[in-house]
Amino acid sequence: MNTLTITRRNKLILSVGASMLALALLTSPVGRSSVASTLDWCVQTVDAVTEFPCRIATNIRHFSLDRLDPTCPQCF
Secondary structure, rough: OOOOHHHHHHHHHHHHHHHHHHHHHHOOOOHHHHHHHHHHHHHHHHHHHHHHHHHHHHHHHHHHHHHHOOOHHHHH
16 A cells, blocks of 8 residues: 555544544533533633733732831831
């Protein structure tokens, strides 16, 4: 057999298998629930990553050197 024929056949098998798996996940209630929870987790992760630089900038602005002063009465 030709290598190109084997590669095409493997791609076809893989795409059909992936399509069947996706169809099975989306047709069952448990599959839909797991896909929805995974998508929700992905959205929360992206939000946390995009908010991270803003949180660093906000915390730096509120950081005061008075907290490092051992004679500061509010520190104790």
